[in-house]
Amino acid sequence: MGAKDEILNFMHNKAYKPLTAEELLNAFEISQQEEDMFLKILDRMEQDGEIVQTRIGRYGIPEKMNLVVGRLERHSKGFGFLIPDDIEKEDVYISAGDINGAMNNDRIIVRIKGTENGKRLSGEIIRILERTNKTIVGDFEASQNFGFVVADDSHIHYDIFVPKKETNGASQGQKVVVEITRWPEERRNPEGKIIEILGNRGEPGVDIEAIIRKLDLPKEFPNEVKEHVAAISEEIPQQEAKRRRDLRDLKMVTIDGDDAKDYDDAVSIEKIGDKNVKLGVHIADVAYYVKESDILDQEARRRATSIYLVDRVIPMLPEKLSNNLCSLRSGEDRLAMTVLMNYDLETGELTDYEILESIINVNHRLTYNKVKEILVNEDEELIQQYDDFIDELRLMEELCLKLRENRFIQGSIDFDFPETRLVLDDDGKPIDIIKVERSIAEKLIEEFMIKTNEVVAEDMYWREVPFIYRVHDYPDQSDLEALNEFIHNFGYHIKGIDSETHPKALQMVLENVKGEPEEKVINTVLLRSMKQAHYADQNIGHFGLASEYYSHFTSPIRRYPDLMIHRIIKEVINQGKLNQSRSEKLEELLPEITDHSSIRERKASDAEMESKDLKKVEYMQDKEGEVYEGIISGMMSFGFFVELPNSIEGLVHVSNLTDDYYIYHEDKQAYIGERTGNTYRLGDQVEVAVDRVNLADRQVDLVLTSK
Template identity: 55%
Template sequence: MKERIATKERIATIEGKPELAEFDEESDSLKDVSEEMKQRILNFMREAAYRPLAADELYRAMEFRDMDEFMKSLMEMEKQGKVICTRKMKYGVPEKMNLAVGKLQGHQNGFGFVLQDTPGVPDVYISAENMNSAMHNDRVVARLLGHNWEGPRQEGEIIRILERANTQVVGTFEKGKRYGFVTTDEKRLSMDVFIANGHEQGAVTGDKVVVEVTKWPEKRRNPEGKIIGIIGHKGDPGTDIESIVWKYGLPQQFPKPVLNEVGKLSMQVTEEQTRGRRNLRDLQMVTIDGADAKDLDDAVSLEVLPNSNFWLGVHIADVGAYVIPGSALDREAYKRGTSVYLVDRVIPMLPTELSNGICSLNPRVDRLAMTVFMEIDSQGRVLNHEITESVININERMTYGDVKKIVVDRDAELIRKYDYLVEMFTEMEKLCLILRARRLRRGTIDFDFPEVKVKLDNMGRPVEINKYDRSVADQIIEEFMLITNETVAEHFYNAKVPFVYRIHETPDGEKLSNLNRFLFTFGLSIKGFNKIHSGAFQEVLNKVQGRPEERVIGTVMLRTMKLAKYSDENVGHFGLAAEYYSHFTSPIRRYPDLVIHRIIKENLAKGRLTEKRKTKLASFVADAAIQSSERERIATEAERESVDLKKVEFMKDKVGEEFDAAISSVTSFGFFVELDNLVEGLVHVTNLVNDFYEYDETRLALTGVHTGKQFRIGDPVRVRLEKVNVDERQLDFELAEKLTQ
């Protein structure tokens, strides 16, 4: 048996150097000067009258006095793609030079899209011929070529690669007589990696391996590499998830400096730590989480005031009391950005001594917290609020299931056990419904998609796949966290303090047009196209509620919208119909929440931040927002792939069985079906043997040329599982019903 790769820090991630505190005045002042210089250069280049200048011309024109610092700033900006140096050695900004800068999102068919750095700017399509050796996730510069003949889509050509992303790749090795190659797990790389003899490190055909890329691809030439580690043989227990960990560069161990810092922390709240904090240890409060949760970062309390308003307390673990800015622990948290919840494990942002220990709001022990109190009236309006550092002591660690049994099922045994909390739970349900109703009135889009729960045996094999439907207990916590995040965001927006916002931009016009064409086939449309409001989406969802096409229309609408992300600019949250929104409530597992806590604590301590401090914070916040958004995207992809893998693996022994399903999407090559357990697979058009089928992109349907038989999104079908391909995460179905001529 091959020795598994040591679980050490293996794959380089972005070097983060958070600087939310002032440690060294001299180095800080130099950094401030550098950032100020960069901003001055950008502002100068963006002026309408600016024409590209050589470095010495730019230096003289802007009357700088330190040539070394100027050149250092200019080189850093060029490396980042913020400025471009032409072949004639003249500098300008990309937006004035017909260029796009951003991350390349590849496709397994060879083409890709440049996701531009500038918020709200459309992606740029890159054909396979214009990729010019760039690979998925590379940071690139593209020359804009105009719009393609099919419509308004902007096309481009990669002219420069600023940063290579795939220095290491994961895949399956295949040995040949003269050489070998690795088929990458990341299909968006679209090319196998050539492995010369002598660079196999003992790998044999079928091994899952890690490859270090030694030569980048050229036209008609694949990338080359050498094997640096063997994860295990394909099909061996644990190899599948371990491959996902490697593929996404997810770290499994914390560096020694981090562990050394953790070892010096007190795992109990000390009296010294409680000084200056609001003492809430006697306030009745609980946590409500899933039964298997170990990192408990939010607790809630609720009282009804004499004026009948609600006094809601949301108490969040004060991670900032333990993770000091600029420390090894902080730098590692910045790099990780988020905890990752794979199907069989959690890869935490913080060591478990913090995430499951001193920072976790475990019951009947003192914990440090950041508390937000809100007075909320019967209409769900926040009339007053207060944000404070606190020390708390949780009464009970409740689960969603038990709270549901108390509030909804009226379970006599649980009501007796938690009799002193029952009234609070009843009032929490009332407030939850009030807050939810207010959100829906203002236009929040309510996508109620069930989640999947995969149960594994002790060998990591899936034994059950079930839907997880949210109960009122889930909704209580969701509503309380939402209103807290909004309240905090609005408070600090009005305070004019640099902040990390959670934003969700309005959908692109082209995608909205496509959505309306689809909805028209159901007699529906999104109103207010020129100035779209999220309420128009919810209006459509309300109309199809309970109808067979409800889930399908919701899915297509969701695909129309942009992804939420972090930003230093508050542009609102389209999906929530919220003018202000942030992530404040989960600092154990999300770095932006930790950043927000620090800003709040500093603001509370100093009362008002100086303009110099705000400038420095603004620079850090912008970087942290970009980093956190990227790490969140990686975590989401890894989590989704781990679940999809186990879904397919679960179906391996069910070939030949029949299932009821619904058509979830339609393409030119067939249609995908979704089973009751949310497992999805393909019915290929070649299996529709009774006719030739044409694809109608507008209606998202396949229609028989002669029979008129039609397959549309949402249609119920009976299917038979024909083939399972775990490597490709693919299930192939055939129709169980016989198609007539």
């Protein structure tokens, strides 16, 4: 047991009362020679929020002092929530008046005050442990003697004050990067200096560049990383190939989108007797090439994820790895991590499994469209072209449907949102929006990856090794009650709302609304009522998938948590168990990795969505005056949003509802005319015309053409 664990165990003792540093030195009988080291450990533990020092210099653990440690998730309206480090603790509501100068994603300590409206915990921020917003991207607003930067990120609630001498030549309306030089205080905005001018707002390329800068990621890899990657051999050493399971004779395929360049998973299937099959999921062995703590690993950890913007990809790993050495290209020997799973084909029950290091050679690169044409449309030309794998594809389809059936029986929630893809010309201008349909091909890969992630997570859980889980907590009761109240307007309700709601109860709501006009709206509101999935070093299960054990194992090319758990798994299957020092190192390292990866994932997701929304508005620039049938998709106090058939949302401002005086009823998610009783509510179909397209504000304004 390390010194940190001994201190925590000591403080967790019921008889412990907060002690000074000197009293702790005496209690642990620390010699003079070790005093400095012990005090440094205390300082580090305090910085990490594991212990707290009171104003009178006494140390204790947060939970015994009515304190909670975590990260701030701030809302654009000013209030926020503490997302606790301890995933079993409840989120804590923090009013705007209790934020006390903290910014979005800052690591904080909160004192619990009580409950908000008798429903959820509320608190106030008493200390900021770590500042995360070193630089901010936004629009420069100039005045005679100073300027302000209005952040692009709506979670950044403050405008940043910029003294005139620190404007660096920025002018009104330019998109800039500002570095924070003074953090916000009560009644005082943060201060900063302009370190980069990206260009004029609305200019081609500037907005996408702003999105990239907001992620704080360079587009290029550092030179030392490039040099390191250039030195990696493209040959697989004979000794490495010999020590692995040789699966090069096993028939397997990759199945991806038409434009995919990195293939990190391949699948195989074999019939075993009359009723059983052996499913193989083979994942690129990125960990062989990216060694823990080397310069390439440090860069991958910092990036944490690949980011898929509408017009480009910012990869986690350099192209030599992502598109070459670690990409499972057909006809080439590749190193892999393989999970072989035996299933009873009649019941879909997992009967046995094995996790191993392998060397593989993929037979075919298939696409979702080709698999759909083979399995659904029975395309004779494609069936002939891939005749050596047709029986396997049909076997995979059979297993997929059984696994999917079992998953929904278990209570897994499936949001069936229609997907679209933007088509850009060579200059990056949007020229079309295409609907993307999920066929058996996408579902096949989805089911196999979900089962692989579950199998790996459960195996490592019962081995009791430090691990990274993909977790999804139960929704807050107050959010479920609000959801139940909302769907009651449409004649639906959630079963078992008064007890711990099972995911199957929410799944039943989705099944009941399928095909109804309000389906999209209820799907959206239900999704918003749920918590975000994230990475954690402690397992609490995955509510949305109704899974007790879940991880991310299947995409190490583009997700750092996957890469990290590959390393852990390789150590476990080769050594049988982890030694004590390795376990202690991982226990210290993994919370930092899970926290950072969750933050980067959210930022990447926001950036991907923002880049799509930008191009969607750009697509509508020449559509002013055109009329569409749309669905009311969102209600706000200033108007309502309408989703058009091409998936683009526009705003009907309340000031444009001119036939009556309309009042917004939040509880009913509706605008109701005071005189006429005309009602516009979530899910209603309306006819609208495009009134104005503002690319700078990324907004499409609509007007109603009829009731």
